[in-house]
Amino acid sequence: MTPDLSSLVLAQGGGSWITFDVNSFLNQFWDNTIDGLSYGSIYALVALGYTLVYGVLKLINFAHSEVFIYGAFATWFTFYGLGFRPGATPELPIFELIGFLLLALVASMAVSGGTAVVLERVAYRPLRKRKAPRLVFLITAIGASFVLQQILFIWRGGNPEDSIRLLRNDEVFTIFGGSVKIVTIITVIASILLMIGTDMFVNRTKFGRGIRAVAQDPDTATLMGVNKERVITLTFLIGGLLAGAAALFYMMKIPQGASYQGGFILGIKAFTAAVLGGIGNLRGALLGGLLLGVVENYGQSLFGGAWRDVVAFALLVLILMFRPTGILGESLGKARV
């Protein structure tokens, strides 16, 4: 607010490295918070996939970012198939709009869920049969990530698809001077509903109990009559479905369209979110996602757009230094009956 704070500069040699733009930070605080929450809920949805798989298999599913981007492509092709083309946003009646969005959501979730299940079958199941050590799973995940990415690259080329938009980027109302857009409302509300749904599924249903049992102790769970293979497939399926939903919101939000590499950074960020909250912990993923989204946006307005990703990774290192198992700790396995 005070003018002497507004351009605090870390000077070195001739030029300045980092500029602290305190004014921009203060002026756009609420805008950033709202925008951060909507990014954060996308991260959280993807992070749930990482967390579920990690909880059950103790595996960082590096290919989950590709599962996500397959959903994004499914969204794009659904819009394209419905006759929309990149460029101007069409004026649609509200029911039609909702119908199209739901259609895209279903397509995206189906493709992502399918990809995740196929991935599990093809890449991870043979390793489980051979009782491979955990490092081997991780390398396979990296390999699978390469393969899925390159299939997209060979099919669609290196350039991102042009963005197709169904929703206008209009402001609906303002909170404390921060503008709230229709995309933000849909993203945040739908994400939170999906996360509550997932949480209830895992904590309240019979299948969920199976997931928690396998996460806690796979051998004992098997002895108790839990079908471990089915639980693992189910876990990948849920993760994939959530990633698919996240992909739709992501496509509505970002200015550019889907690109074959588009999932990579988002995947790392979502994983960061999962680790922040405590990987293997569903509520931790939500907390970590929202926290990461908001802090990242604050960092962006404070240091400038280019520093966004640096802030995210620095936050990861900082939190792990003080809490090596994340904010809420690992807990999918510690069943709350």
Added chain:
Amino acid sequence: MTTTTTPPAAPAKARRRPVSDWWNRLSRVQQWGVLIPLVALVYLLPVLNPPLITTQPGYDFPIAMFEVSRYALVAIGLNIVVGQAGLLDLGYVGFFAIGAYVMALFTSPDSSLAKLPFLVVLPIAMVVTMIFGVILGTPTLRLRGDYLAIVTLGFGEIVRLLADNIDPLRGNRGFQGVGHPPGVKADGNPLFNNTDGIPWYWLCVTIIIVILFVVGNLERSRVGRAWVAIRDDEDAAEIMGVPTFKFKIWAFVGGAAVGGLSGALYAGQLGFVNNQKFDVVTSMLFLAAVILGGAGNKVGVLLGAIVVAYVPLRFQAIAEYKYLIFGLALIVLMIFRPQGLLGARQRLLAYGRQAYQRLLGKGEQVSSDGSLVSDKAGEKA
């Protein structure tokens, strides 16, 4: 990875390794007799330019050989961290980038810093990367396994993003005219230039041989034994009095130094450094080289690096699909041969028994897996 602590006789018989058995039965002198011509052949390779192996006309063969040797150097460095100490590092390209940037900052006319000769900057680059190894290692090495992996991945990305965003590092514009080692040809042109790969290749191979000696001796030393202990069971090692944190930092710093060295060489040969070459994919390729060959096995990681670097250069037609092929190769390899092309050899027990045998005045015939080839009576005596 962890099956090496107790080498029972049965799996040793099931997994026969004729070449290494034959190698281990040779005496020192005989081993040298095989090695010296082999090394000479390796040195002569770019000059000979053998017809089937050559990458021409698609790609200049000596430069391709330098690329391969550079990958080999990186793989040896990363093997210290991943193979020996069992710390999964997904951000190794960060150290590589730091080495390259230090070289560029101190030798390129585009940098505002003082200009120093190549040979002075080389150790500086190593020291700076070692310092970064400590900076990364100290706060993060308390983390285990996957957490460590993701933090190192984050570190690699931070280094790349800093190169993107910090103005003196010049982002995409990069540094031209990075320095090279001294020496001129008869016609007065510099010996080490950007178009002739042969001197660079020789330099790199020499460095690899030196580092192989150093790493080989480290393996047999207290440090190496501590690394293997940590890799196999960190908790057990800690309880048995191994200062695990200290040795993990050692591994990190050692690996970082080699990474920085190879980065500096790379910058020198290319003569140009910008932010494009240091992404996570490169890190994954480095890791793929180590895993492909067999983490923890020096010869294995050399082989892995050669495959990873050479195949796309040789078969330009598949270069476009190299990541796809890598991915598939990694998946298939992990399913059918999870220990890599050449698995980690557990030589420590072998060395221990060798020493014991010498004390008893017996021969030193020990098979590759550490079980005695000579009579068992000596062991009981």
